[in-house]
Amino acid sequence: xxxxxxxxxxxxxxxxxxxxxxxxxxxxxxxxxxxxxxxxxxxxxxxxxxxxxxxxxxxxxxxxxxxxxxxxxxxxxxxxxxxxxxxxxxxxxxxxxxxxxxxxxx
Numbered sequence: 001x002x003x004x005x006x007x008x009x010x011x012x013x014x015x016x017x018x019x020x021x022x023x024x025x026x027x028x029x030x031x032x033x034x035x036x037x038x039x040x041x042x043x044x045x046x047x048x049x050x051x052x053x054x055x056x057x058x059x060x061x062x063x064x065x066x067x068x069x070x071x072x073x074x075x076x077x078x079x080x081x082x083x084x085x086x087x088x089x090x091x092x093x094x095x096x097x098x099x100x101x102x103x104x105x106x
Contacts, residue, residue: 067081083095
């Protein structure tokens with residue numbers, strides 16, 4: 001009779017306890033663990049920035065490659081580029097640099 005009484009007092013079986021613990025753990029992991037979701041968002045933002053930088057640098061490389069090829073083949077362009085970017089000049093020539101402000105105030 002004592003054995004029957006112990007079976008009725010026991011509320012949950014081991015399987016039910018394991019299933020309940022698994023469900024509780026899953027709920028805590030999915031809904032309350034914001035750290036991993038936040039970290040994923042931050043990493044996604046960093047990845048997006050890196051992709052934009054990569055694309056920008058690829059465009060800059062293409063532009064610079066075009067300029068280099070043109071400088072190597074066209075002497076007139078080489079002279080023009082040197083004058084515009086490095087303020088070089090011919091002998092007995094004066095160079096005046098005029099800079100305009102980016103914004104005009106009234």
